[in-house]
Amino acid sequence: MGKKIIPWGISLFLLSPCIVLVFLLHHWAMPSWGELFWALGNSILQSFFSALFALGLGFVVALGAIRLSPERFVLKSIFDILCLVTQFIPVVVSLVAILNLIEPFPNGILGMVIVHVFLNFGLAAILLSQHMKTVWGETSDMARTLGVTRFLYWRKAGLPLIKKELGLIFLYLFSLFFTSFSVPLIVGGGRGTTLEILIYEKMRLSLDWSAAVVLAWVQVAFIFILSFLAIRNRTNVTPRNANIQWLGSYAGVFVLLILMASLFAGYSSGLVEGWIQRRDLSLYMNDLGWGFLNSIMLGLITFVFVMVIFEGLSWVGIIPEWLDRFLNGYLAPSTSLTCFAFLILLPAEPIWSYFKIPLAFVILSAPALYRMGFGERLKDLHHQIEQAKILGAEDGAIFNEVTWPQIKSHARFLGALVATWACGDFAVARILSTKDFTLGLITQTLLSTYRSSLASVVSVLLLLACLSCFFLIMGWDYVDRRKS
């Protein structure tokens, strides 16, 4: 019975923001066309240029990635970590670094493009380098024997061969930036209001929910079209071991090093300046202490919720095909839309923030987590689950002795990632809470009031909280594994 209910329950939960919107359909009022087109235009413009430049820079850095010999494992790992570091540290920490680096910072569309590019060119580089290894790997040896130069290969074969992959990564980045909330919230400014920010303003600041519903529907339609295009053209990456090193360039490595060094310099300079002004923080000492604890608490509650979903899926064991397709193809709703649903569904008392924020994070991250290996690992256990059934094992025994012991560590690692993300968040919490009760929110308030040096100091605490949250979970997992 549970095996039938759980898949439906999970799907309905993940779709709940859209379902809430359906029920609110009768309660709509058209926002002014001028405002709608202005915000939509800003969203498209910033997403387009952010994706374009992130892809361009990512291409150069990807050439660096394929230039490094796979045998130099340590160097390659450091390179990959540098590329992905902005994906793992809280957005607000990267923002602090960038705002300290570029002064005065050009808020608006240009500002959003700069930050988006800084945060995502590394991800684009990693994705592109995987495609290069697959696609270029098929022809690179032949080209080499023909005496083709690197530049000629890029121009005549390399770029035309990965045209489709470039388009797909562009589409992926575009949708990522189109639904971006945290970056426009801080650096968008009045001139750069995007659709996502307009929805937030309507529901949180002007309390015009009727207009927010219409804007949210426009956004859902856009996301649907983007995800449809992405799924239709999706290709599978199976990295090959072909030697394409000669097609790479050390220029990519230097570009990455320069950009990361400048990010680090920006962060350090803010930190030094903030340390000099540290007395100004004495006013916040109490808030910082509670903020630290609350941030970790939010992370841990998020972890528990993520585990409930993972345990539910593991209990089901053999995931029905429709649910597998749904989880693989579903693009989570935007931050503001998800938060909108919880704003309406759950009470406004501060205590509820401890549930609303983690639940929103689960909705925002669950499909991505499924695609990050959880689904595949569960599929790998199909034969064992079937074998256990043939042996006569009951559902509880299959879950406790076959499925969960083999998948729990990976599930906990993924859960720890989301918990860390929730711990360092300010965007979801800004919509769903009424006061600055986490370190992320305090940092954002300092940034928004042009005290980026102090924000740098608080962000160190935030990083500490995130690390504590991550290692608390992984430490517990380690102890549990040792025990069993």
Added chain:
Amino acid sequence: MSIVENLEVKREDYTLKVSKWEILDEGIHVLSGPSGSGKTTILRVLMGLEKDAKLSWKFLGENLAELPVEKRRLGVVFQTWDLFPHMTAMENVEFAARARKLDETTLKKRWEWIREILKMESFLDTPARVLSGGEKQRTALARALIAKPRILLLDEPFTALDESLRDAARDLLKQVVEMDKVPAVLVTHDSRDIEKLATAQTKIDEILTK
């Protein structure tokens, strides 16, 4: 004799139909045929892993097709053995015994007999993932037999073994089946299996309905 009737599996590009197939209820009944002819699919339907609403499988007056997978009480050895890699050889067998809720006395008696006949002593505490091919096969066989199954279903169990180990494995299987008096269905395309093991043989073409 157990009788399989009205077996039908529909796929996108083909349909597999068996109107009637009589299986011996003693010794090893071999189902042979070339690769890709549907032997494994037939076995999966019998196990209950593929749905077939019309299937009837009469065994000692009981229709096994009406029972869910876990109640059919079949012993199965797959080509890849499908051991639980995080458990030791012994834990794999114990898991099967617990699943079938064997009482302590029966378990002790059967377990002693099985581990001796299958010569498992040296690798009982070894995690399944590091067992050799032959050890994996013996563990899989022990796991399938521990709860005295109604029928033992074997899906090309020697294919993944080195050529040099296959003859010994065949002898062992024959010995176990004879001593335990458990009827077995062996799916294979290897003529050596048929030659050494078959009490009866059915070629898949003989039972498929065109």
